[in-house]
Structures are given as structure tokens and as C-alpha cells.
Amino acid sequence: MPGGGQEPGSYYVGVDVGTGSVRAALVDQRGVLLAFADQPINQWEPQFNHHEQSSEDIWAACGVVTKKVVQGIDVNRIRGLGFDATCSLVVLDKQFRPLPVNHEGDSHRNIIMWLDHRAVSQVHRINETKHGVLQYVGGVMSVEMQAPKLLWLKENLRETCWDKAGHFFDLPDFLSWKATGVTARSLCSLVCKWTYSAEKGWDDSFWKLIGLEDFVADNYSKIGNQVLPPGASLGNGLTPEAARDLGLPAGIAVAASLIDAHAGGLGVIGADVRGHGLACEGQPVTSRLAVICGTSSCHMGISKDPIFVPGVWGPYFSAMVPGFWLNEGGQSVTGKLIDHVVRGHAAFPELQAKATARCQSVYAYLNSHLDLIKKARPVGFLTVDLHVWPDFHGNRSPLADLTLKGMVTGLKLSQDLDDLAILYLATVQAIAFGTRLIIEALEAAGHSLSTLFLCGGLSKNPLFVQMHADITGMPVVLSQEVESVLVGAAILGACASGDFASVQMTLQPSSQDPPPLPDHTALLNRTRPPSPGGNV
Ligand SMILES: Nc1ncnc2c1ncn2[C@@H]1O[C@H](COP(=O)(O)OP(=O)(O)O)[C@@H](O)[C@H]1O
Ligand SMILES: O=C(CO)[C@H](O)[C@H](O)COP(=O)(O)O
Structure with missing residues (x-):
């Protein structure tokens, strides 16, 4: 992190x-x-x-983990705290108490999660308006964004939720409010999920057209009328009450948050890759695509000027790296799909027993099993007769079609461990082909990409990483620090503390000591896609 004026021995906490x-x-x-x-x-x-989820559960879990990571250290050296989270919708009443988002009236469940697809009819009607704001979400609004979910609440839970609601937060903004009492929203969440424009603010005509004129009438106080860039310092920092909950000192700086994928993007996209002979070395940061792979995969590409990519979210200005436009491609279920396919297979109990006996994860076991059954052929060739279409939860990008479903062709009557391993491989390959389709859409619209930077839980799976390199034909860089999303969150805390002037400063590779944050080392994987044997 060049040029930082930080005290020696300062710490930052990322959540x-x-x-x-x-x-x-x-x-x-x-x-x-x-x-x-x-x-x-x-x-x-x-x-x-x-x-659905519970904001109280999530806040309590935040306290469990923050207390653990600061155990045994001098807490007075902690200078800043940053949060990132999934883009789920949190609903609170006028006194900031949880409200139910369900027909059962269970107010503990006050979060509609990002992957919730209940608002299908609402998003369909929103898309039929063809309003200008839709240009900035790839031309088609996703059912996973907040406007359709808000409309669903108004149309379905009028008395129990909508009429009583005082505050609708994106989860990252809920966390920063809970920590500081400041209701300001992050530019990241509002621009990416709520149709806010970094340049023009809210568009009254959109909310009126879709039947949510209520927000215009109260000057957007329920969804945010104070907007700050990610990393900006909030209010007087951590409140005494939140400090007790989290086991951190009251008054430390707390940053305006980021959505999780954006924190991951921030954590990896500025990696210092000098000396590895990569295509992106010496090239602008716009030649890099960060892919954050967890339950879902998010493909974050940045540009100096806005690029409109059909079916790919954005362009969003300053939503991840200040001053740059962001396009965000995505696959709604990737980790969740692999877990679903593997756990649902008849041979899963056998797999689990064998992996446990070897003290391995099921994925480490499956990867070594594939090595055994591949015989003389490269692993990619095992799936010539078995193909998976991975859109089990619709297609986020580039087809932007929530009605799509998954498909498997080439099934046989046998269901043994070999079959499970090959189905798992075909699923991973199908996901990697989905990434390739997204890259092709980005490049057709004007992006020029050369290198992938992967992070998130799935990037710990060597087969997943290798298949992405093989199928896209691009080198994959993994960060030395596997928890890059958390590094992104900590970067926010570092900026809020004032130790670093801007988020952008933390991204400039420099020859000075200490090295730029994050401290990356490139782990390279460059292979060409196999011509036959590709999946899909
Ligand atoms: N070591 C690993 N090997 C293979 N897959 C892994 C590993 N660790 C995590 N995963 C997969 O990553 C996904 C979760 O990633 P994570 O980043 O923790 O998700 P989220 O942020 O959505 O909670 C799961 O599908 C899980 O199976
Ligand atoms: O829409 C997204 C980011 O814009 C993500 O898919 C969502 O936040 C869930 O992330 P994860 O898969 O890491 O839990």
C-alpha cells in the first residue's frame, strides 16, 4: 500500500x-x-x-468472529473496520426492529436473500417498462435485485411488512448502520442493486412508473438519501454498543461497505504480478477480470469509459474501483450447484465415507479419484459423452433469463462413484464454459481481457481453477492470500481510518516497501482449451 501514512503496527478488521x-x-x-x-x-x-435470513443472527455471528480474530492482541492498535456482504434485502420498522418478509409473520426472518426468486411477476412488469435505468443493468433487471423484491413486499405483505417498514437496507449497509448508527448507504449497493446513478442520483420517474412512488414522496428516506463512496468513514465510528457486541474498541473508524463480490474484486484486481511474464504485466488494470467464486460466481471487469454489454450488469460508475466503470457478469449458482449435484447423487454416502476415512474433503477425494480414472487421457476428455447445462437457477449473464433450467445429457443406468466423479467434472466444466460465454460477451462489447484473477471458496478447488484456465484459454492468477474478499473488507477499514487516502491508492503496485496491499504472489496456470472433449 504505497504512500500510506499508517502508524507502525496498525491493524484493520474485515468482516x-x-x-x-x-x-x-x-x-x-x-x-x-x-x-x-x-x-x-x-x-x-x-x-x-x-x-430468507435473519439480520439478528448475522449480527450475532459477526460478533463471534470478530471477538475470535482479536483475541490476544492489543486492541488499541486496531484502526479501522470494514464490512462486505451479499446483496440481500434487510427490512426494519421505524424503530429499527426486524419485520417479517414471509407469510408466516416470523419477524426473525427479515431478510430476502439475494438468490430469492419470488418476485418473478414483479421483475417481468419492471422490464416491460423499458425504463432508461435498465440500460445500466445490462438491459434487463434481474429478479435478484432490490426493486422487484420491494414491489413484491408491497403487493404481498402490505399490512404485516410494507406499511410498518421504516428502513430497507442492502445487507452491507445494514451492517455499517448497526456498527455506527449512521443510515448512509454505500454507492456500491445503491448503484448495483437499487438503480441509483452515481452521477444523477435517484430517478423519480422509475419508481413512479413501477408503482413504488412511496419512496419519492418521502425523499427516499427509507432506501437511502445519503450516499457515500465505499471506504468513506461513517459518523463517529464504532458505537459503544456495537463495540461491546463485536469485542472491538469504541470509536474506531468504520467504512461505508461493499457488496461481497466487489470486496473480492478490490482484493484481487490490483495484484502485483511483476516478474511472472503474464500478459497483463505492464498492461492497464482494465485487462484483468476478477472472478469471485462462492455460492455464485461474479465476473468483475472495469473500464475507463462506460461499456454497455447486453445481459451483463452495469455499467456501474465508481461502484468498485473509484473513477472506473464496472461491468458485472454472473452465474447465480456455481458452488451451490456443485454441492447440489454431488450431494444429490446416489454414490454420495460412499464418497463421504471414503473421503472421511482419508481425512479429505469430498472435493479433494473426487479430484484424486478423477486422476485415477482418467487413465492415459487428459481429465478434460472424460466427459465426451456427458454434458451439463448449468442454469439450474436461471441464467444471470449473458442470457439474462431467469426461466432457464438445468439439464444433463448422456446419463446411464449406473450410479457408482466413477459416475459421480464424471458428473462432478462435467458440472465444473459447464460452469467454466459459462464464464467463457461471459468473457466473450464482454469482449464483443469492447472489453479487452487477458488474465483472470480468481478468489472465493471455489478458488480453493484446483480442478475448478484448472478448468477455468483450460476452457477460457486465459492464465489464472490466485492470490497468495486465499481470503481475498476479507482483504478487500479490511482495505475499506484502512481507508476509513485515514491511514490511506483512497481505495485506489491501495491498488497501485509500487517498488516501495512495504508492498502494495494485498500482498499477492501470482500462481500461474496457462493451458489451452482441449479441442475435443469440451463440455456443453
Ligand atoms: N477447499 C475447497 N474445495 C472445494 N470447494 C470448496 C472449498 N472450500 C469451499 N468450497 C466451495 O466454495 C463454495 C462456498 O464458497 P464461499 O466463498 O465460502 O461462499 P459464500 O461466500 O457464498 O458463503 C461452496 O460451494 C464450497 O463447496
Ligand atoms: O450478486 C452478487 C454480487 O453482486 C452475489 O452473487 C451475491 O452477493 C452472493 O455472493 P456469494 O456467492 O459470494 O455468497
Whole structure:
């Protein structure tokens, strides 16, 4: 992190709220991760395509992990705190108490999760308006964004939720409010999920046209009328109450947040790759595509000028890297799809027993099993007769069609461990081909990409990484620090503390010591796609 005026020995805390768990890290001023903790979080699926969480559960999990990562250190050296989270919708009443987002009236479940697809009719009507704001979400609004979910609440839970609601937050903004009492929203969440424009603000005509004129009438106080760039310092920092909840000192700087994919993008896209002979070395940062792979995969490409890519979210100005436009491609289920396919297979109990006996994860076992059965052929050739279409939860990009479903062709009557391993491989390949389609759409619209930077839980799977390199034909860079999303969150805390002037400063590779944050080393993988044997 060049040019930082930080005190020696300063620490920053990053908190990352993913779909399945909350993670925290203690990071030093060089971007080195000193401590890590995670804690699973609850999810409810009361009916098909309804996915809910609890903001109280999530806040409690934040406290568990932050207390763990600061154990045994001098907490007075902690200078800043940053949050990132999934782009789920949190609903609170006028006194900031949770409100139910379900027909059961269970106010503990007050979050409509990002992957919830209940608002199909609402998003269809929004897209039929062809309003100008849709140009900035790839031409088609996704059912996973907030406007259709808000309309669903108004049309379906008028008395129990809508009429009582005082505050609708994106989850990253809920966390920064909970920590500071400041209701300001991050430019990242409002631009990417709520149709806010960094240049023009809210568009009254959009909200009136879709039947949510209520927000215009109260000057957007329920969805945010104070907007700050990610990394900006909020109010007087951590409140005494939040400090007790999190086990951190009151008054430390707290940053305006980022969505999780954007924190991951920030954590990897500025990596210092000098000396590895990569195509992107010496090239502008716009030649890099960050791919954040967890429950979903998000493909983050930046540009100096706006690029309109049909079916790819954005262009969003300053939503991830200040001063740059962002296009965000995505696949709604990737980690979740692999888990679904593997766990649902008849041979899964056998796989689990064998992996446990070897003290391995099921994925490490499957990867070594594929090595055994590939015989003399490269692993990619095992799927010549088995193909997966991976849109089990619709297609986010570039087809932007939520009605699409998954498909498998080439099934046989046998269901043994070999079959499971090959189906798993075909699924991973199908996901990688989905990434290739997104890259092709980005490049057709004007992006010029040469290198992938992967992070997130799936980037710990060597087969997933290798298939992405093979199928896209691009080198893949993995960060030395595997928890790059958390490094992104900690960067926010470092900026809010004033130790670093801007988020952008942390991205400039420099020859000075200490090295830029994050402290990356490139791990390279360059292979060409196999011509036969490709999946799909
Ligand atoms: N070591 C690993 N090997 C293979 N897959 C992994 C590994 N670690 C995590 N994953 C996969 O990554 C996905 C979760 O990634 P994560 O970034 O934790 O998700 P989220 O942020 O959505 O909670 C899961 O599908 C999980 O199976
Ligand atoms: O829409 C997104 C980012 O814009 C993400 O898909 C969503 O936030 C979930 O992320 P994850 O898969 O890491 O849990």
C-alpha cells in the first residue's frame, strides 16, 4: 500500500458476510492476514424459490468472529473496520426492529436473500417498462435485485411488512448502520442493486412508473438519501454498543461497505504480478477480470469509459474501483450447484465415507479419484459423452433469463462413484464454459481481457481453477492470500481510518516497501482449451 501514512503496527478488521457463513480477519498494514475466523449462518427456504435470513443472527455471528480474530492482541492498535456482504434485502420498522418478509409473520426472518426468486411477476412488469435505468443493468433487471423484491413486499405483505417498514437496507449497509448508527448507504449497493446513478442520483420517474412512488414522496428516506463512496468513514465510528457486541474498541473508524463480490474484486484486481511474464504485466488494470467464486460466481471487469454489454450488469460508475466503470457478469449458482449435484447423487454416502476415512474433503477425494480414472487421457476428455447445462437457477449473464433450467445429457443406468466423479467434472466444466460465454460477451462489447484473477471458496478447488484456465484459454492468477474478499473488507477499514487516502491508492503496485496491499504472489496456470472433449 504505497504512500500510506499508517502508524507502525496498525491493524484493520474485515468482516465478510457470505451466503453460508460470516468470516472475519485481522489484517496488518501490508495486507497480511494475521487471524481468521468463520461461523455458519442460518438460511430458511419456507417455499420453493423463497430464501430468507435473519439480520439478528448475522449480527450475532459477526460478533463471534470478530471477538475470535482479536483475541490476544492489543486492541488499541486496531484502526479501522470494514464490512462486505451479499446483496440481500434487510427490512426494519421505524424503530429499527426486524419485520417479517414471509407469510408466516416470523419477524426473525427479515431478510430476502439475494438468490430469492419470488418476485418473478414483479421483475417481468419492471422490464416491460423499458425504463432508461435498465440500460445500466445490462438491459434487463434481474429478479435478484432490490426493486422487484420491494414491489413484491408491497403487493404481498402490505399490512404485516410494507406499511410498518421504516428502513430497507442492502445487507452491507445494514451492517455499517448497526456498527455506527449512521443510515448512509454505500454507492456500491445503491448503484448495483437499487438503480441509483452515481452521477444523477435517484430517478423519480422509475419508481413512479413501477408503482413504488412511496419512496419519492418521502425523499427516499427509507432506501437511502445519503450516499457515500465505499471506504468513506461513517459518523463517529464504532458505537459503544456495537463495540461491546463485536469485542472491538469504541470509536474506531468504520467504512461505508461493499457488496461481497466487489470486496473480492478490490482484493484481487490490483495484484502485483511483476516478474511472472503474464500478459497483463505492464498492461492497464482494465485487462484483468476478477472472478469471485462462492455460492455464485461474479465476473468483475472495469473500464475507463462506460461499456454497455447486453445481459451483463452495469455499467456501474465508481461502484468498485473509484473513477472506473464496472461491468458485472454472473452465474447465480456455481458452488451451490456443485454441492447440489454431488450431494444429490446416489454414490454420495460412499464418497463421504471414503473421503472421511482419508481425512479429505469430498472435493479433494473426487479430484484424486478423477486422476485415477482418467487413465492415459487428459481429465478434460472424460466427459465426451456427458454434458451439463448449468442454469439450474436461471441464467444471470449473458442470457439474462431467469426461466432457464438445468439439464444433463448422456446419463446411464449406473450410479457408482466413477459416475459421480464424471458428473462432478462435467458440472465444473459447464460452469467454466459459462464464464467463457461471459468473457466473450464482454469482449464483443469492447472489453479487452487477458488474465483472470480468481478468489472465493471455489478458488480453493484446483480442478475448478484448472478448468477455468483450460476452457477460457486465459492464465489464472490466485492470490497468495486465499481470503481475498476479507482483504478487500479490511482495505475499506484502512481507508476509513485515514491511514490511506483512497481505495485506489491501495491498488497501485509500487517498488516501495512495504508492498502494495494485498500482498499477492501470482500462481500461474496457462493451458489451452482441449479441442475435443469440451463440455456443453
Ligand atoms: N477447499 C475447497 N474445495 C472445494 N470447494 C470448496 C472449498 N472450500 C469451499 N468450497 C466451495 O466454495 C463454495 C462456498 O464458497 P464461499 O466463498 O465460502 O461462499 P459464500 O461466500 O457464498 O458463503 C461452496 O460451494 C464450497 O463447496
Ligand atoms: O450478486 C452478487 C454480487 O453482486 C452475489 O452473487 C451475491 O452477493 C452472493 O455472493 P456469494 O456467492 O459470494 O455468497
